[in-house]
Amino acid sequence: MMKTVEVLFTVFKKGKFPIDYLSRISASGSNLDEAKERLKKLVPEDFVLILTYYRSDYGIQAIKDTGETDDIAIRKVETRIPRNAKIVSKKLTVKGTSRNIQVSVTGSLKEALDEARYLIGPSEVVRTGRLVSPATQGIFGVGAKKAVFLVNVGQMAVAEAVYETPVDLTGCVGSEQMKNLIDQLKEWYKAEALKNSFLFLPDKRCEECGKPLKNNPFVTPNHVLCENCTNLFLGTTNWSLAIKHINLHLGPGVPKSIIETSERLKHHKKNIE
Ligand SMILES: [Zn+2]
Ligand SMILES: [Zn+2]
Known part of the structure; x- marks a missing residue:
């Protein structure tokens, strides 16, 4: 974490406007x-915190x-x-x-294990078995005996x-103008969401993370998102590309x-560089 902050400051020291x-x-x-x-506390002077997001579950x-x-x-849970x-x-x-149960079958261990499944309680499982006494054929079927297995269940x-x-x-973090652009985009997504009252139903979920929208949906041209996923999307957008053709990257519509805000931002940044 320290490293991130150090790198950030060297980037910021080069000029008032961040390089990105x-x-x-x-x-x-x-x-x-x-x-x-x-x-x-980590936000550098002259910059504002524009948005925050997390990537994984917490709590x-x-x-x-x-x-x-x-x-x-226990070991499976630990891992x-x-x-x-x-x-x-x-x-x-x-x-x-x-516990061990005795099973008599004409065939192999596999048959004994299958048979044992009918002899156990509903929450029990069949583990392994071993042969106790082998089957005998007898003479012309007279005196034939089944094999006996001891099966652990x-x-x-x-x-x-x-x-x-x-x-x-x-x-x-970034400039005040950049925050203004992001805020406007979020307001747009919010306004789009308000056009769909069903998105405010309690069972509606974010298309990205699957969590409940909690009466706070955002609708981009492509997705219905929760606020965290909206922030993650905006926070990981390649802005040097997106600003150039904002309707192409974040549109249509x-x-x-x-678009005017993004144009101003583009020219402002050009003048500083
Ligand atoms: Zn989400
Ligand atoms: Zn263009």
């Missing part, structure tokens, strides 16, 4: 507010996994906990059990972990006032 329309800074925190507070999360034994279930997470709890919710262990992951927040 947007430059990125990042900070993490145990929640969104904390990360945002830290981010604000409290729970995962479950099953295993043949208690140890396996799925992200490296930067703080573990809140980790426990077995169902202890694995093990039991309950799968279930382990659960609850953990908390920090927010890694990215911020885009970019309002005239936004």
